[in-house]
Amino acid sequence: MYRDQPPLRARSTPQLPPPLSLDIDQMLDEFTRLPVRAEFRFDPDTPAVITVEFLADRGPGLTWRFGRELLHCGLTTMSGCGDVRMWPAQHDDRPSSWLLFETPELEALFELPTERLAAWLDATYRITPAEAELAGIDWDGFLSGLLDRPGAPSE
Secondary structure (H helix, E strand, O other): OOOOOOOOOOOOOOOOOOOEEEEEEEEOOOOOEEEEEEEEEEOOOOOOEEEEEEEOOOOOOEEEEEEHHHHHHHOOOOEEEOOEEEEEOOOOOOOEEEEEEEOOOOEEEEEEEHHHHHHHHHHHHHHOOHHHOOOOOOHHHHHHHHHHOOOOOOO
């Protein structure tokens, strides 16, 4: 290296955010809350998906996978359709959002504190921006896998 050249620097890759543990409330009815611990995880190999494990005091936890966009949009506006929806709550004391799971067999409503969740989601978008979420998908392989399955439509 020459004296006038600056030293070489390794290109830094963004640091993966650690899993986010949040204390949330499951709303059992209008007045009854059940505290639940939820752990949010991000995998840059599947950046459009956030894995959330609802940890139980006793017994196994329950794992759900959500679209990252559903969670991000649900912090400020109604988001999602079908089984999972999220929207901001109307509280003055602390920002929060409602997360609703609704199937014919199950309905569960959770209140999530949004400040830490928003900061954590922003960190995931610094690693993989929204417009790059689907860039690594092998669409040809995905479609051929769908079409090669038994019961797939044929010509």
